[in-house]
Amino acid sequence: MTIRYLIQKEFLQIRRNSFMPKIIFIFPIVIMCVMPWVMNQEVKNIVVDVVDNDRSMYSQRLVHRIEASPYFIFGGQQPTYAAALKEIEQSRADIVLVIPQDYSRDLVRGRHPQVLIAANAVNGTKGSIGSSYLSQIVSASLSPRSGDSRGVSQGAGVLNLYNKSQSYKVFMIPALMGILMMMLCGFLPALNIVGEKETGTIEQINVTPVSKWAFILAKLIPYWIIGMLVLTVCLVLSWAVYGITCQGPLGLVYLLSILLALFFSSLGLIISNYSDTMQQAMLVMWFFVVCLMLLSGLFTPTRSMPSWAYATTYINPMHYFIDAIRTVFVRGGGFGTIAHQVFALMGISSVMAVWAVLSYRKNH
Amino acid sequence: MRQFVSFIIKETKHILRDRRTMLILFGLPVVLMLLFGFAITNDVKDVRTVIVTSQMDHQTRQAVDRLAASEYFIITATVSSPGEAELLLRHQRADLAVVFGKDFASKKSGVQLMVDTSDPNMAQQWTAYAMSILSTPNTPNTLSTPNIKLLYNPRMKSAYNFVPAIMGMLLLLICAMMTSVSIVREKERGTMEVLLVSPVRPLMIIIAKAVPYLLQAFLILVIILVMSATVLEVPLAGSVGWVIVVSLIYILLALSLGLLISSVAQTQFVALLVSAMVLLLPTVMLSGMLFPIESMPQVLQWISAVMPPRYYIQVMRKLMIMGVGIREVLPEVCILCGMTLLLLMVALKKFNKRLDS
Numbered sequence: 001m002t003i004r005y006l007i008q009k010e011f012l013q014i015r016r017n018s019f020m021p022k023i024i025f026i027f028p029i030v031i032m033c034v035m036p037w038v039m040n041q042e043v044k045n046i047v048v049d050v051v052d053n054d055r056s057m058y059s060q061r062l063v064h065r066i067e068a069s070p071y072f073i074f075g076g077q078q079p080t081y082a083a084a085l086k087e088i089e090q091s092r093a094d095i096v097l098v099i100p101q102d103y104s105r106d107l108v109r110g111r112h113p114q115v116l117i118a119a120n121a122v123n124g125t126k127g128s129i130g131s132s133y134l135s136q137i138v139s140a141s142l143s144p145r146s147g148d149s150r151g152v153s154q155g156a157g158v159l160n161l162y163n164k165s166q167s168y169k170v171f172m173i174p175a176l177m178g179i180l181m182m183m184l185c186g187f188l189p190a191l192n193i194v195g196e197k198e199t200g201t202i203e204q205i206n207v208t209p210v211s212k213w214a215f216i217l218a219k220l221i222p223y224w225i226i227g228m229l230v231l232t233v234c235l236v237l238s239w240a241v242y243g244i245t246c247q248g249p250l251g252l253v254y255l256l257s258i259l260l261a262l263f264f265s266s267l268g269l270i271i272s273n274y275s276d277t278m279q280q281a282m283l284v285m286w287f288f289v290v291c292l293m294l295l296s297g298l299f300t301p302t303r304s305m306p307s308w309a310y311a312t313t314y315i316n317p318m319h320y321f322i323d324a325i326r327t328v329f330v331r332g333g334g335f336g337t338i339a340h341q342v343f344a345l346m347g348i349s350s351v352m353a354v355w356a357v358l359s360y361r362k363n364h
Numbered sequence: 365m366r367q368f369v370s371f372i373i374k375e376t377k378h379i380l381r382d383r384r385t386m387l388i389l390f391g392l393p394v395v396l397m398l399l400f401g402f403a404i405t406n407d408v409k410d411v412r413t414v415i416v417t418s419q420m421d422h423q424t425r426q427a428v429d430r431l432a433a434s435e436y437f438i439i440t441a442t443v444s445s446p447g448e449a450e451l452l453l454r455h456q457r458a459d460l461a462v463v464f465g466k467d468f469a470s471k472k473s474g475v476q477l478m479v480d481t482s483d484p485n486m487a488q489q490w491t492a493y494a495m496s497i498l499s500t501p502n503t504p505n506t507l508s509t510p511n512i513k514l515l516y517n518p519r520m521k522s523a524y525n526f527v528p529a530i531m532g533m534l535l536l537l538i539c540a541m542m543t544s545v546s547i548v549r550e551k552e553r554g555t556m557e558v559l560l561v562s563p564v565r566p567l568m569i570i571i572a573k574a575v576p577y578l579l580q581a582f583l584i585l586v587i588i589l590v591m592s593a594t595v596l597e598v599p600l601a602g603s604v605g606w607v608i609v610v611s612l613i614y615i616l617l618a619l620s621l622g623l624l625i626s627s628v629a630q631t632q633f634v635a636l637l638v639s640a641m642v643l644l645l646p647t648v649m650l651s652g653m654l655f656p657i658e659s660m661p662q663v664l665q666w667i668s669a670v671m672p673p674r675y676y677i678q679v680m681r682k683l684m685i686m687g688v689g690i691r692e693v694l695p696e697v698c699i700l701c702g703m704t705l706l707l708l709m710v711a712l713k714k715f716n717k718r719l720d721s
Binding site: 019023031034035037038039040042043044045046085088089090091114115116117118119120121122123124125126127128129131132159161162164167168170171187191195198275277278279280282283284286287290291294295299300301303304305306309323326327330331332333337 | 384388395402403412455459479483521546654686
């Protein structure tokens with residue numbers, strides 16, 4: 001029953017540290033309240049400058065349509081294309097629309113005037129999405145009269161499943177929970193053990209009859225408990241602040257999170273067992289975390305990756321977690337739908353856990 | 365001066381002997397550049413598509429073939445009812461289902477797309493691509509689409525956007541985190557006292573600590589620039605001189621930030637957490653590196669206005685990718701200079717106080 005006292009010791013240590021309780025409680029709340037607003041890849045508020053060489057009623061109408069669109073902000077008229085480019089260079093505009101001289105004449109005669117859209121594509125997504133929105137508006141106004149009805153009849157009907165309001169927050173909140181688990185259950189235990197190494201207090205533990213399983217479990221259990229508490233706070237916040245609730249069974253969310261916590265705390269332990277200073281541990285940990293996170297499909301779809309990068313997702317636990325938690329949280333899937341991910345996570349985590357315990361040595 | 369140089373040598377040896385940290389510090393930029401350059405893309409590719417149709421007639425087959433022929437979609441299954449398709453979507457076996465109505469062949473309409481909108485942005489793009497492919501031959505009177513010209517980045521490579529961002533993040537990480545930790549570590553171990561009683565002035569000790577990191581940051585800057593020009597084929601459109609000058613200002617800013625952290629933090633643990641969690645996360649999130657600033661709520665836009673990396677990344681995007689002159693980025697550079705001066709002054713003031721007490 002020594003493990004109970006060890007856990008008690010860890011909790012006391014966490015509580016008496018002036019900084020830890022703050023990080024543990026304030027960090028998740030700030031992340032949950034701020035990040036969903038930030039993690040927004042919607043393209044909007046694109047500033048459009050217009051070079052109107054026609055100056056007719058038709059070109060005015062086109063400009064009004066752009067102004068009315070929710071995506072665009074009308075930046076102003078520019079006398080020449082060169083002047084408009086200058087605006088882009090000073091990042092006061094994102095897109096330039098050049099209306100040719102004979103725009104209204106061509107339009108009336110049923111010809112197709114050559115409108116030019118020049119977009120700042122340094123940010124590729126923004127440039128391409130912005131210019132395609134704009135070209136939709138332009139082509140709608142190019143097809144005279146029937147312009148309004150045309151777009152509707154031509155396209156196919158679209159049925160949006162699962163995230164009906166198309167809110168990016170719904171997509172990101174489950175991922176944020178993963179990030180928090182990773183931070184709290186990965187970084188903190190790693191720093192904790194290296195910290196004991198650096199201050200030399202680990203020697204005292206090494207000479208006690210505590211077995212290494214007990215020691216490591218006692219180190220990890222407090223962080224798992226904290227992780228679960230934080231997860232609960234996250235779920236409550238996402239319901240209270242954003243009105244977003246889990247579509248599937250809540251138990252699965254906890255199961256997935258505990259598996260992820262197991263993986264990251266094992267990773268943290270392995271790293272701390274192999275490093276001598278906090279700085280090393282932190283950097284190595286940071287390195288792995290960034291790679292795991294970026295390649296997990298958290299921000300960008302994994303299917304868009306080249307095949308060598310896609311191959312790494314088979315051993316990336318974060319990928320399984322993100323896939324599964326989105327299925328449960330957003331799509332409302334049950335255990336049957338995510339069994340494959342759960343077993344994969346379980347397998348990877350248990351390998352890491354065994355490695356973590358084996359790599360910890362009481363003697364040098 | 366000789367004492368100062370020997371202090372720098374001491375610090376350099378500290379860094380050089382920690383092989384693992386060195387390896388990470390130089391490996392990190394390389395790996396990040398490769399990841400962002402090649403692996404992290406938002407392109408629509410290999411969207412797993414399910415075809416739902418009760419009878420596969422000629423017209424349907426043609427439409428399906430058009431979808432399959434494009435590089436965006438791969439047909440993973442053909443099922444007979446929408447219910448089965450939804451099950452596939454829910455099980456994550458497919459992203460998009462194309463439902464052909466019974467009378468598709470005769471009317472050439474009645475196509476419905478079922479899309480997994482969990483990721484709304486990608487879903488929008490998938491449907492737009494699918495619709496344009498499905499509808500092409502149905503409208504022989506081609507709409508005249510306007511000419512679109514993508515300036516500066518005609519192939520829409522994401523590396524163009526990310527290279528400046530990675531520079532902004534890494535320089536801050538290395539300068540702020542590494543210097544603060546190296547100062548706090550001396551405090552924690554008690555060796556700072558030894559240094560302080562040496563004949564070198566305290567300020568000189570700190571500067572000597574910063575110099576090797578400055579060199580290291582500079583080296584990493586060179587690695588990034590060379591890699592982006594050779595491996596990622598991102599052109600260096602602007603003048604290299606100005607890129608380096610602005611980067612040096614930014615490095616100085618990061619160093620003073622590190623100094624400030626080290627005077628606030630008493631233990632390595634706190635210094636690490638402050639620089640990694642409190643400093644780095646806002647840097648990545650609020651500086652416009654991954655997420656566009658214009659789409660944020662107003663309050664967060666104000667917060668992001670005090671994030672130094674935001675200005676640095678903007679300047680770098682303009683100087684490196686758009687190739688504008690220094691005059692176009694003067695406002696941002698001035699803000700960066702002001703922030704550097706302010707931080708340096710606060711940091712030095714704090715530092716002096718700490719020594720007195």
